[in-house]
Amino acid sequence: MIVEDKYIKIEEDSDEDVDDDQPTHGRAMARDVEYLVVTTLLDNTALQECSVPQHVLRKILSAGNxxxxxxxxxxxxxxxxxxxxxxxxxxxxxxxxAIQLIQSLPYPSARHLLTLCLKLVRNLCAGEIANHNSxxxxxxxxxxxxxxxxxxxxLEPDAGIIRMGLQVLANVSLAGQQHQRAIWQQLFPKEFVALARVQxxxxxxxxCMVIYACGDxxxxxxxxLCSARGITIVKEIVNTTAAVGCGEDWYKLLLSRTCLEGPYFQSLFSNLGFVGATENGEDTEFRVDAFSAEQAFFLRCISDILNERLQEITVPSDLAFCVFGIFKKSIGILKSATRVKSGHPTGSSMIDVLGYSLTILRDICAQKSVRGSNEDLGDALDVLLSHGLIELLLCLLRDLEPTSVIWKAIKQGEERDGPKSSSLKPCPYKxxxxxxxxxxxxxxxxxKLVxxxxxxxxxxxxxLQQCxxxxxxxxxxxxxxxxxxxxFQGNEENERVVVELELQGAVDTPEIAQLGLRVEVNPNTRRPKLVNVS
Structure with missing residues (x-):
């Protein structure tokens, strides 16, 4: 709805309205409260009046020429x-x-003027400290x-007005700690929650920019923000982003600061769903409704952020342990999962939690190879290994159906989903x-330990069969x-195992032959090497 200026009239007090016995300063005060009546056309059907103090109008008209x-x-x-x-x-x-003008304009009848005023204040506060202080x-x-x-x-929240107001706050918050705390005290937590619920x-x-800038x-x-009073803010932001997406990086920066660089991953994850990961990561009881769609989306965001910032973020061991607990709880879905021909998101919260927790574990374990083994990356990987990560993954891998190439070689044309495959599990997502x-x-x-x-x-x-x-x-x-x-790298014991497999003819089994690879053993050193057949 756009409100257009119909006419502007300045009403002056007549002499008859002024008490002669009134002190001089009283007359001055009377003049200060004179009002400009701006009559606007609303929807071409009704008239709406809003009053603006005369001195405010004069200052803006003069400055705006x-x-x-x-x-x-x-x-x-x-x-x-x-x-x-x-x-x-x-x-x-x-x-x-400009501030006083905003106070005088009613919403929604003066929406157009409000938009212009907010835009003016936003621009005035773009890096000008005097305006920030004011x-x-x-x-x-x-x-x-x-x-x-x-x-x-x-009924339909006015995103344009709200966005403009938030941009004003964002500009002011960049001025320094004093300004950040002033904004925080005025909006935390109730107003932030209300704004976060606007989808x-x-x-x-x-x-997200305002909250991040204030807390930076x-x-x-x-x-x-992540306390009992404030966690609802982040929860509602995640819910809103899950519904409408995000166009800028502030949401990811906020999650990164609180959940990857800060200690609040578990708290937020638990607040987003029905059941959170336990503190010790040992609760593996499976329920069909164990995880919510919001929790799956949250893990997806964390996975994306970690993958994008793998060179910068060192994941703490307690976060790694928590994600491992989530993964162990989610693998219960494998008992009833059917083959899905799409990658995640699949539309199933349980399968998506399984996949995203696994990709987070993948990137946690990749830090050593990506950033160099000499860098101190904490003990997240050691914690995962000490709690049986490798054994769990290898057991899951053993119970899966073989790859399509191996399957064709073994079954010799038999349908992959035939009755003989009932004891093996399909991949729940691509x-x-x-x-x-x-x-x-x-x-x-x-x-060498692994x-x-x-x-x-x-x-x-x-x-070898995974190649x-x-x-x-x-x-x-x-x-x-x-x-x-x-x-095999630097491990002679593992190399000898492959040599023995070759001498026993094990390397020539149909499973390995159908991999498109072969294992060659150096006749002098007896060390194995993978070679592409083509």
């Missing part, structure tokens, strides 16, 4: 697009009348909150087998080769 309010505001918006323009308007003290002194955060509340209470990408992005450099504020091999491969990198465990549990041949093509697991072959190379 126009006789109409709309033109003056538009002119001022253009002027303050530059640093010199903002500084010039700050010297004229134009922010206070905004805080005038309690501008509460004013913006009131406008946003009015815009969010309609619009237009509003969610700047809201202040662990205390992030602790408040890429599940590949993801498990990727985790094992990342754990094996320059780790290499020896795989040999001692007699899993070498199983991993082939599979319709349900894109890039399984590449991950399998990576895993096997790391399995």
């Amino acid at each position: 126009s006789s109409t309010l709309v033109n003056s505001l538009e002119n001022l918006i253009q002027v303050c697009r530059t640093a010199d323009g903002r500084a010039g308007l700050a010297s004229k003290d134009i922010l206070p009348p 905004f805080v002194q005038l309690n501008g955060g509460a004013l913006i909150s009131n406008v946003s509340n009015s815009a969010s209470l309609s 619009s990408r237009e509003t969610c992005d700047p809201l 450099g202040s662990p205390e504020l992030f602790a408040q 890429g599940f087998q590949r993801d498990m091999v990727a985790v094992i491969g990342n754990c094996t990198y320059k780790s 290499q020896d465990e795989i040999r001692q549990r007699d899993w070498i041949l199983l991993l 082939g093509l599979d319709d349900d697991n894109p890039y399984l072959r590449e991950w399998g080769i990576w895993c096997v190379r790391d399995l």
Whole structure:
């Protein structure tokens, strides 16, 4: 709805209205409260009046060099697009009348004027410290909150007005800790929760920016955000983003700071669903409704953030342990899962939690290979290994149906879903087998402990079988080769196992022959090497 200026009339007090006995300063006060009546056309059917103090109007008209309010505001918006323009308007003290004008304009009848005023204040606060200080002194955060509340209470929340108000707060919050705390005190937690519940990408992005900017450099504020009072804010932001998506990086930065760089992963995960991971990661009881769609989406976001920032973020061991607990709980779905021909998200919360927790584990275990083994990366990987990650993955891998190439060789044309396959489990999503091999491969990198465990549990041949093509697991072959190379690197005991397999004829089994690879053994050193047949 756009409100247009119909006419502007300045009403002056007549002499008859002024008491002669009134003191001079009383007359001055009377003049200060004179009002401009702006009559606007609303929807071409009704008239709506809003009153603006006369001194406010005069200041804006004079600074904007126009006789109409709309033109003056538009002119001022253009002027303050530059640093010199903002500084010039700050010297004229134009922010206070702009704030007062916002206070005088009703929503929604004066929506167009409100939009222009908010845009003006936003531009005035873009890097001009004098305006930042003035905004805080005038309690501008509460004013913006009131406008946003009015815009969010309609049947369809006005995302444009709310977004503009949040952009004002974001600009002010960049001025420093004093300004950040002023905004935080005025909006936390109630107003932040209300804004987070507006399901619009237009509003969610700047809201995340405001919260991130306010808490940046202040662990205390992030602790408040993830406390019992504030956790609903982040929960509602996740829910909104799950519904409408995000267009900017502020949402990911906020989650990264709180859940990957901060200690609040488990708290938020538990608040998003029906059942969270237990603190010790040992609760593996499976329920069909164990995880919610919001929890699956949250893990998807964490997985994306970690993968994008693998060079920067060192995952703490308690987070790794928590994710491992989530993964162990989610594998119960394998008992009843059917083959799914798509990758995640699959539409099933349980399967998506299984997949995203696995990719998070994959990237946690990749930190050593990505960032160099000499860097101190904490003990997250050690914690995972000490709690049986490798054994669990290899057992799951053993119970899966063989790859499509091996299956065809063994069954010689028999249908893959025939009755003889009932004892083996299909991949619950496209890429599940590949993801498990990727985790094992990342754990094996320059780790004699893992290499020896795989040999001692007699899993070498199983991993060799992962080096082939599979319709349900894109890039399984590449991950399998990576895993096997790391399995042999610097480990003579593992090399001897492959030599013995070759001497026994085990390497020439149909399973291995159909991989598109062969194992060659150097006749002098007796060391094995994977060779592409083609």
